[in-house]
Amino acid sequence: MATLLQMVMGTVYAWSFFQKPIMAAHDWSNVQVMWIFSIAILFLGLTAAVGGFLLPRLGPQKLAISGVILYSLGYLISSYALTAGNIYILYLGFGVIGGMGLGLGYVVPVATVAKWFPDKKGLVTGMVIMGFGLGALLMSKIIAPSMPGMARGDMGSVFAWTALVLFIIGLPGAYFMRDPIIHRHSVTSLSASAFSLKNQGQTIRDILSSRKYWSLWVMFFCNISAGIIFIGWQSPMFQDLLRTYQPTMSATSLAAAGATLIGVSSLFNGVGRMLWGGISDKIGRIKAFRLIIGSQVVVFILLMFTSNPWVFAVMVCYVLLCYGGGFGTMPAFVYEIFGSRMMPVVYGSILTAWSMGGIVGPQIAAHIKDNFTLTAGTYTFLAASILLTLGLVVSFYINDKTQIPSKESSHQ
Numbered sequence: 129m130a131t132l133l134q135m136v137m138g139t140v141y142a143w144s145f146f147q148k149p150i151m152a153a154h155d156w157s158n159v160q161v162m163w164i165f166s167i168a169i170l171f172l173g174l175t176a177a178v179g180g181f182l183l184p185r186l187g188p189q190k191l192a193i194s195g196v197i198l199y200s201l202g203y204l205i206s207s208y209a210l211t212a213g214n215i216y217i218l219y220l221g222f223g224v225i226g227g228m229g230l231g232l233g234y235v236v237p238v239a240t241v242a243k244w245f246p247d248k249k250g251l252v253t254g255m256v257i258m259g260f261g262l263g264a265l266l267m268s269k270i271i272a273p274s275m276p277g278m279a280r281g282d283m284g285s286v287f288a289w290t291a292l293v294l295f296i297i298g299l300p301g302a303y304f305m306r307d308p309i310i311h312r313h314s315v316t317s318l319s320a321s322a323f324s325l326k327n328q329g330q331t332i333r334d335i336l337s338s339r340k341y342w343s344l345w346v347m348f349f350c351n352i353s354a355g356i357i358f359i360g361w362q363s364p365m366f367q368d369l370l371r372t373y374q375p376t377m378s379a380t381s382l383a384a385a386g387a388t389l390i391g392v393s394s395l396f397n398g399v400g401r402m403l404w405g406g407i408s409d410k411i412g413r414i415k416a417f418r419l420i421i422g423s424q425v426v427v428f429i430l431l432m433f434t435s436n437p438w439v440f441a442v443m444v445c446y447v448l449l450c451y452g453g454g455f456g457t458m459p460a461f462v463y464e465i466f467g468s469r470m471m472p473v474v475y476g477s478i479l480t481a482w483s484m485g486g487i488v489g490p491q492i493a494a495h496i497k498d499n500f501t502l503t504a505g506t507y508t509f510l511a512a513s514i515l516l517t518l519g520l521v522v523s524f525y526i527n528d529k530t531q532i533p534s535k536e537s538s539h540q
Contacts, residue, residue: 130237131259133192133301136294137199137233138263140168140226141397144363145268145390148383150283154213158364162494164215167223168202168230169356169486173479175231180239180476188236192302195233196295202226203291211284233298234260235479236305238459239472243308249463254405254456261398261452264359268390335466335474343526344465345481348458350519351421352485354428354512355451357493358444363390364497365505366444369437389441396445397452404453405460413461414527420450420457421520428513432506488515 143165151161179191205221237256245252271293275286335341358365363386370382377385408416427443434440462475492511497504 129301129304130241130256133196133233133237133298133305134256134259135263135266136196136298136301137230138260138394138398139267139271139290139294140165140172140230141261141264141359141394142267142272142390143168144359144361145264145272145387146283147361147364148367148386150210153210153283154215156215158498159491159494160215162490164218164222166487166490167219168227169490170483171224171227172230172234173481173483173486175228176235176479176482177231177477179232179235180472180474180479183236183239183472183476188240188305188307189303191232192236192305193299195229195231195236196298196302198229199226199233200229200291200295200298202229203287203294207284207286207288207291210287231479233302235472235476237301239475240305240307242459242463242471243468246468248409249460251402251406251409253459254402257401257405257455257459258398258452260455261394261396261401261448264394264397265391268387268394273387332470332473335470336477340465340526341474341478343522344458344461345478346522347417347421347519347526348454348478349481349485349488350515350522351417351424351451351454352482353489353492353515354424355447355454356485356489357508357512358393358447359451359490361490361493361497361508362393362444363387366437366441369435369440372435373437389444392441393445393448397448400449400452401456403449403456405456407453408457408460413457413464414523416457417454417461418520418523420453421516421523424450425513425516425520428509428516431509432513 147158147161150156150164151158179195183191202222202225205225206218209215209217209221238253241252241256242249267290271290272286275289363383366389367382367386370377370385404416404420407419424447427446431440431443434443458478459471459475462478463471466474489512493504493508496507496511500507
C-alpha cells in the first residue's frame with residue numbers, strides 16, 4: 129500500500145510528457161511552463177517538512193488521505209486552468225495545491241514503513257520510494273495516453289480525468305497507512321517530545337543547525353538538482369536529438385519516443401531507489417552516496433560530447449538510477465544518524481533540499497534552452513557536473529556515525 133501510494137504521487141515525474149503539448153496549445157515559453165513543475169516540487173519539499181512535524185500528532189492515515197485529496201484537487205484545478213488558458217491558475221492548482229498534496233503523500237509512507245522493518249531500513253524504504261520513481265511510467269504510458277482528449281491535444285480533459293483516476297488509485301493506499309502497535313501507544317509521548325528530545329541530549333534546533341545535517345542537505349540538494357533536469361526535460365531533449373538524427377520522423381513519432389524514454393528511465397529511477405538502498409545496507413550510507421554522486425560527474429561530462437540520441441538515452445537512464453538512489457538511501461541515513469524518534473521531523477525538513485533542487489535544476493535548463501538554443505545541452509550538462517562536484521566534495525565532510533545517542537540504537 130505504501131508503494132502504491134508513492135506510485136500515485138510519483139506521476140508528477142511525467143511532467144516532461146506534458147511540457148511540449150501545453151506550450152504548443154497556449155504559446156507559453158519553456159520557462160513559463162516549467163515553473164508549473166518547479167512550484168509543485170517546491171511545495172512538495174516544504175509541505176513534507178511540515179508533514180514531518182505533524183505526523184506524530186495526527187498519525188499517518190490522516191496525512192496520507194489529505195495528500196491524495198490535495199494532489200487530485202490540483203489536477204482538477206489545472207484542468208480548468210488549461211481550458212481557460214490561465215497559467216497563473218495552473219501555478220496555484222498543480223503547483224501550490226498539488227505540490228502540498230505531494231508533500232503530505234510522500235513523507236508518510238517513507239517514515240511509516242521504516243517503523244515496520246527497522247532491521248531492513250535501506251531496503252524497505254528504497255522499495256517504497258521505488259514506487260515514486262515508477263509513477264512516471266504509470267502516467268506517461270498508461271494513464272495519460274488512455275485519457276479522452278489526449279489525441280486531440282485537449283489537455284483540460286486529460287487533467288480532469290487524471291484527477292479522478294489518481295484519487296481512486298491513491299485513496300486505498302492512504303487508508304492503510306498505520307503505525308505498528310508499539311508506535312501507536314507511544315505517539316502521544318513522541319508528539320510531546322519531538323521538539324525537545326531532552327532525554328537524548330539534543331533539541332531539534334541543535335540538530336537542524338548541526339554541520340552533519342547541513343552536509344546531508346547540500347549533498348542531497350546537489351544530487352537532486354542535477355537529476356531533476358532530466359525529470360523535467362528528458363522528453364524535449366531526446367526529441368530534439370532525434371529530430372537531428374532522423375529528420376523524417378513525424379511529430380507524433382517523436383512524442384511517442386519521448387514518452388517511451390520517460391517510461392524506461394522511470395524504471396531506472398524506481399529500481400535505483402531499492403538497489404542503492406540495499407547497497408547502502410551493505411557498504412554504508414556515505415560510501416553509497418559518494419558512488420552515486422561521483423559516477424554521475426563522469427556521465428554528465430560525457431553527455432557534453434554526446435550527439436547520438438540512443439547514447440543520450442542510456443546515460444539518462446543511468447543518471448535517473450542514481451537520482452533515485454539518493455532518495456532510496458537518504459531515509460535510512462537520517463534514521464541511523466538522528467534516531468527513529470526524530471526520523472519524521474528531520475527527514476521531512478531535509479526534503480526542503482528537494483524544493484530547492486526542483487527550482488534550480490529545471491529553471492537552469494529552461495533558461496539555457498530559451499536563450500542558448502544551439503548549445504543548450506552542453507551548458508546544461510556543464511552546470512549539472514559542477515553541482516555534483518560540489519556534492520561530492522561535501523560528502524567527504526560527513527560519515528555514518530550516529531549524531532544522537534539513543535536507547536534504541538544501543539539495544540540494536
